[in-house]
Amino acid sequence: MPVFELILYIMAVVVLSSFLExxxxxxxxxxxxxTMGVIASELPFFPNVTLDPELFMIVIVAPL
Structure with missing residues (x-):
């Protein structure tokens, strides 16, 4: 459930940033x-997530 909440929060921040743009x-x-990501990460209700460095390299950096 926390992952689902995180995805919803991230999608909301992306939509809001596109609207503000x-x-x-x-x-x-x-x-x-x-800027919106930095602001959202400082909000108290935004979930705190730690990423495994190997997973980050495989999922995000490798496709780039």
Whole structure:
């Protein structure tokens, strides 16, 4: 269940950042998303997650 909550929170932050980007056209979408991610990670109800470095390398870095 915590993973499902985390996915929902991340999707909400991405949608909100895309919505905010329309009001701030001079700032690129990735910068808005990074800023929103930093803000969301500091919220008290946002779940605290630790990633295994090997899993991060296989799932995220390898496809890039």
């Amino acid at each position: 329309r009001f701030i056209p001079r700032v690129s979408v990735p910068l808005v998303q990074i």
